[in-house]
Amino acid sequence: MAELPDLTNSMFFILLALADEPRHGLGIVDEVRTQTDGRVKMGPALLYSSLKRLSRLKFVRPAAKPTAEADPRRKYYRITDAGRRALSAHGRLWETAVEIAKNKQALG
Helix, strand or coil: CCCCCCCCHHHHHHHHHHCCCCEEHHHHHHHHHHHCCCCCCCCHHHHHHHHHHHHHCCCEEEECCCCCCCCCCCCEEEECHHHHHHHHHHHHHHHHHHHHHHHCCCCC
């Protein structure tokens, strides 16, 4: 089995937010908040340090503005194929962890 890329929880949620469409920073934060019913909060420092690391890993890259009306000051990001593979691998790991937790009756 291939080695699992080292992703923090925030990096995992950023990749999830980008899985369906490119987004700018605030759009990513809003999508993560929506996906987690507000349980995961991401400030600018965490968001942009995570995006920088994801970019170095080649899991995200800059994206074109989605429309001509899009704010030119905003930088958009999209997930790469390598990012999708990392997201999938971590998703499978979390599926396994949840099953183990259920079997151990650890989910309350």
